[in-house]
């Protein structure tokens with residue numbers, strides 16, 4: 507994926523649905539249909555901010571059969587690098603945006619005998635589209651949705667309508683938390699678990715499932731977090747023959763893109779492997795923040811995922 511493959515859309519609906527989450531509807535300019543997708547897919551929204559382009563991934567929450575517009579939910583991040591504030595403060599009805607084609611890195615397993623879906627906060631969004639896929643599929647499922655308090659519970663009407671008795675709600679302020687150990691220790695063989703939410707929740711679910719003997723192939727997770735910042739550094743792109751400065755609050759990928767060099771991407775979150783880039787020379791160390799490279803690959807220092815990883819170095823040359 508690169509920006510040459512984006513679609514132009516217009517914002518046709520905006521609704522503040524919780525104190526922190528806005529719901530957006532994006533339709534193709536001039537009408538028509540958007541590309542088909544399946545539950546769990548995300549799009550990248552390209553935003554032309556002041557002096558900086560933001561490219562943020564958002565899960566599609568609309569029904570996969572509804573292609574006249576896409577729906578996304580955007581949580582206002584306290585420590586936003588600009589993208590979520592842009593969506594909340596700058597985007598209005600009628601605003602035009604570029605989006606990348608949908609990609610699914612969080613799809614439902616087709617041969618699972620049961621699905622256990624676990625959401626925290628804004629992590630509910632991919633499951634809204636998956637519920638549409640699950641409806642009438644005949645495979646049992648449970649959706650466990652945890653929020654800080656009732657006012658932070660998003661899309662409740664839709665969830666009740668679609669999931670009914672399969673929906674289990676948990677409110678932190680009432681001391682009700684998801685009983686992860688019990689939940690994951692008592693599932694029939696062939697069950698798959700899916701988790702989307704804060705990093706701590708994802709880590710806990712993965713660890714608990716592994717401790718309960720779940721195979722890794724049955725544990726699915728998705729998290730869209732901002733790339734971590736760090737020290738500024740400079741990188742030389744050998745094929746493009748240019749030097750690029752990476753400031754503390756910009757990712758390596760964003761800095762390379764701002765210099766006019768395209769790098770393929772799908773997730774922009776260190777998961778898909780699409781932005782894999784060869785390291786040709788390095789004086790210093792790489793700061794790997796991805797979940798794609800193996801520990802051995804990271805130790806070898808010959809590859810980097812520029813969407814989330816950076817370097818602490820005096821010299822870095824990449825094969826770009």
Ligand code: FES
Pocket residue numbers: 770771772773774775776777778779780781782796798811812813814
């Ligand atoms: S874009 Fe997916 S790992 Fe970098």
